[in-house]
Every structure is written in structure tokens, then in C-alpha cells.
Amino acid sequence: MTDFICSCCGRRRSSRQMIVLGGDKLCYACSEEYTTLCDHCGERVYRRDARQVNSRTICPQCCGQILKKSH
Structure with missing residues (x-):
């Protein structure tokens, strides 16, 4: 697995924790805070x-x- 940099918080995370929204890659924590369904x-x-x-x-x-x- 590779890592990614979260588009919101800028932290390096495991790609297993990635949520893609449009062109942004978000970690779970930022996804919960900044997005909704x-x-x-x-x-x-x-x-x-x-x-x-x-x-x-x-x-x-x-x-x-x-x-x-x-x-």
C-alpha cells in the first residue's frame, strides 16, 4: 500500500484511509468533519x-x- 497526503489536513496517511471526493484525497477524519452524504x-x-x-x-x-x- 502507498501513502497519500490528505487534501484538507496535509498529513501523510495510508491509502487504506483514503476517501476520494472529486479530485481531492481525504483521510477519514477530514472526511467526517468536512463532508456529508x-x-x-x-x-x-x-x-x-x-x-x-x-x-x-x-x-x-x-x-x-x-x-x-x-x-
Whole structure:
């Protein structure tokens, strides 16, 4: 196994502890702190990009789909 550098904290980690989000490689700790799962599609997304719609955490892609359906 090879190591990687976490895109968030900059620490060297074992690749067994890697979560890939877009082009970023995150360690488990940063993944738990900075990301969440979309309640609609289940994809991992940065918390800063997620939206709250009807008390659900929604990724930008699903948010666009949900808003289109409601109009």
C-alpha cells in the first residue's frame, strides 16, 4: 500500500484511509468533519456545498433537480 497526503489536513496517511471526493484525497477524519452524504442520491459532498431542503441534506446536483420539479 502507498501513502497519500490528505487534501484538507496535509498529513501523510495510508491509502487504506483514503476517501476520494472529486479530485481531492481525504483521510477519514477530514472526511467526517468536512463532508456529508446527500440524503437523496447518497453521494459524498463537501458540507459547504450541501443545501438543506425540507430538513434533508442535498447535494448541488439533486438540489437543482428538486427545485426544477417544484416549479
